[in-house]
Each structure stands twice: as C-alpha cells, then as structure tokens.
Amino acid sequence: MKDYLMYLIKRILSLIPVLFVVSIIVFLIIHITPGDPATIMLGEDATTEQIEELREDLGLNLPLPQQYLNWVIGALQVDLGSSYFMDESVTSSIMGHLSPTISLTIISQLVALVIAIPAGIFAARRRGTIADQSVMGVSLLGMSVPNFILGLLTMLVFGVILRWLPVAGYAPLNTGLWNHLQYLILPAVSLGTLQAALITRITRSSMLEVLNNNYIKSARAKGVKERQIIYFHVFRNAFLPILTVIGQTFGGLIAGAVITETIFNIPGIGQLTINSIERRDYPMIQGIIFFVAIAYVLINLIVDLLYGVVNPRVRLDRK
Structure with missing residues (x-):
C-alpha cells in the first residue's frame, strides 16, 4: 500500500511539468495571434491614446514574460483572471x-x-x-x-x-x-x-x-x-x-x-x-x-x- 501511494504521488508530481508546458504554449499561441482586445473593445473609432490607455489598464503593455508570470501566480491561487468582455471572473x-x-x-x-x-x-x-x-x-x-x-x-x-x-x-x-x-x-x-x-x-x-x-x-x-x-x-x-x-x-x-x-x-x-x-x-x-x-x-x-x-x-x- 505504501509503495502504491508513492507511485500515486509520483504520478501526480509528473503532471506538473505537463501543465507547465501546456500553459506556456497556450499563452504564446494566444498572444501571437493577430488581433488586439483593446481595439475590439473600443471599436474602430477609438483613438490611439484611448487604445493605449486601455491596454495599460488590462496589462497588455507589459512584457510577455511578466504577463505570463502574473497569470501563473494567479492560477496557483485558483484565480484565472477576469474576462475583458464579461463582468465576472474567468473561474x-x-x-x-x-x-x-x-x-x-x-x-x-x-x-x-x-x-x-x-x-x-x-x-x-x-x-x-x-x-x-x-x-x-x-x-x-x-x-x-x-x-x-x-x-x-x-x-x-x-x-x-x-x-x-x-x-x-x-x-x-x-x-x-x-x-x-x-x-x-x-x-x-x-x-x-x-x-x-x-x-x-x-x-x-x-x-x-x-x-x-x-x-x-x-x-x-x-x-x-x-x-x-x-x-x-x-x-x-x-x-x-x-x-x-x-x-x-x-x-x-x-x-x-x-x-x-x-x-x-x-x-x-x-x-x-x-x-x-x-x-x-x-x-x-x-x-x-x-x-x-x-x-x-x-x-x-x-x-x-x-x-x-x-x-x-x-x-x-x-x-
């Protein structure tokens, strides 16, 4: 029973690198895809200043590594962030x-x-x-x-x-x-x-x-x-x-x-x-x-x- 419990722990720990790699791949794919959430939210009539201000509010002007790190820290606390378009959390x-x-x-x-x-x-x-x-x-x-x-x-x-x-x-x-x-x-x-x-x-x-x-x-x-x-x-x-x-x-x-x-x-x-x-x-x-x-x-x-x-x-x- 003890050996099987150790095997279970090892299997659970082996999932951590998998989820880590998945999170990086997903983050990169999403952020290199054409399209800007700030532009979509404000519409085509928005000025450059308005778009940049919204990007700053959303944290989109931060370097990608910092954006990813902020997201990981939140995910570890069961906080996946808030939707840009819906007034509720992602979770x-x-x-x-x-x-x-x-x-x-x-x-x-x-x-x-x-x-x-x-x-x-x-x-x-x-x-x-x-x-x-x-x-x-x-x-x-x-x-x-x-x-x-x-x-x-x-x-x-x-x-x-x-x-x-x-x-x-x-x-x-x-x-x-x-x-x-x-x-x-x-x-x-x-x-x-x-x-x-x-x-x-x-x-x-x-x-x-x-x-x-x-x-x-x-x-x-x-x-x-x-x-x-x-x-x-x-x-x-x-x-x-x-x-x-x-x-x-x-x-x-x-x-x-x-x-x-x-x-x-x-x-x-x-x-x-x-x-x-x-x-x-x-x-x-x-x-x-x-x-x-x-x-x-x-x-x-x-x-x-x-x-x-x-x-x-x-x-x-x-x-």
Whole structure:
C-alpha cells in the first residue's frame, strides 16, 4: 500500500511539468495571434491614446514574460483572471458553463460504450465473417465522418424531417430528466460516434488477442460455457487496452464539445470558447484551455489508477 501511494504521488508530481508546458504554449499561441482586445473593445473609432490607455489598464503593455508570470501566480491561487468582455471572473464563467458540457460529455461517452463494447465483442466472436466485416466497415465510416457533418445530418433527419427531437438548445436537469435528455441525444450521438468507432476496433483487437491464448482453449476443452469464457475470462483480460482508450476518448470529448456545442447551440464550455476566441478575450481563452488540460490529465490519471483495480498484477508490477 505504501509503495502504491508513492507511485500515486509520483504520478501526480509528473503532471506538473505537463501543465507547465501546456500553459506556456497556450499563452504564446494566444498572444501571437493577430488581433488586439483593446481595439475590439473600443471599436474602430477609438483613438490611439484611448487604445493605449486601455491596454495599460488590462496589462497588455507589459512584457510577455511578466504577463505570463502574473497569470501563473494567479492560477496557483485558483484565480484565472477576469474576462475583458464579461463582468465576472474567468473561474466563475467557466463554472457557470460547465454543467452542460459535463452532461454532454458523460452522455456521449455512455452512447459510445453502449454501442462499442457489444459491437467489438460481437465482431471478435465472428472473426472473418460478413458480420465482422460489417461491424468494421461501420466503425471505419464512423471514424471518417466529421462530427459536425454527422451533427447536421442528425439535426436534419431527426429534428427537421421526423421532428422526434429538438433541433438545438439546452434544458437544465432541474426542468425534468426527459426534457434534459432530449436536447442532448442528438449532440451526444454526433459527439460520441468517433469514440464508439475507436472503442469498437480496440475491443475487437483486444478480444482476439486474448482468444488466441492457450488457457482459453483449455477452458473450452474443459466444457466451460462460451458465454462464461467470453465475459469472465476473455473480456476481463482484454479490458486494460479498452480502458486506456476510454480515458483518452473521454478527454477528447471535452475538446470535441467545442464544435458540437456551437452547432446545437448548447451554452457550455465549447460555445464559451468560440465566443472568447472571436473577441480575443485572452484571460478567458487561457483559462478554458488550461482547465481542459487539467481535466484531460486528471482523467488519464484516474484511468491509470484504475489499472490496479481491474488487474491487481499491474499494481504489483509498479511497486
């Protein structure tokens, strides 16, 4: 237990350089991008003196290293600064837009898992058959179609033509579970399709690798039921690679929500990001990207720690 705790501490400490590098890259990209927040805020009719005065008030006239250092000091105190265009802090704004993104991300991941794991197991059990080829063909199509195109198609078919679901918008959970879900089904399918395709292919390949082991053949020779072999022996041992991809795709869903939320007019982190980029709201953009980076590395840390729960041998190897 002590060794595993030390491993956990080392993993957490290893995230610090990653976040540090991410913060530098984000800061530099934002500040070398054409466009001046002061000019956008004051409009084209503003004089040079007015623009320079506002730049001084915002701290934009300071050297870049000093601007970055000021931002890092604030971030360490959970203060990501204040928006240039909204009368609230970056942290408060992110928290206010977080709920729709979390709901969309979780439902998208559930959609992906409900489709992908059964499909991957089904294809692995029928390797080389038409059924296997069909599943792989559909998964390849799912990986090829951009989520914004799929989103527009689902809006057209299920929202406009069939009128089964709302075309766009968002309803908070406190308005009712079904009312909340019906606004998220189409964007969740749009966002989760790529993840479903990836997890399907990984599930199939991991299952096939375990199915070829001798102990599986021995279990069959002993008369163990096929369902028990598949779910208690094969899938359990094939789950680690699947878990890795689930963690990676879950983090990717947060980033992918930017486009999906814009298409479906969901007031989440994605839509906030687009609006901030259009207005060159530096503190907001930095805060959002840094928040997403933290979420991504934490999700992968959790997945890494779950390895020891799923397979105790992994935990022993790390001692």
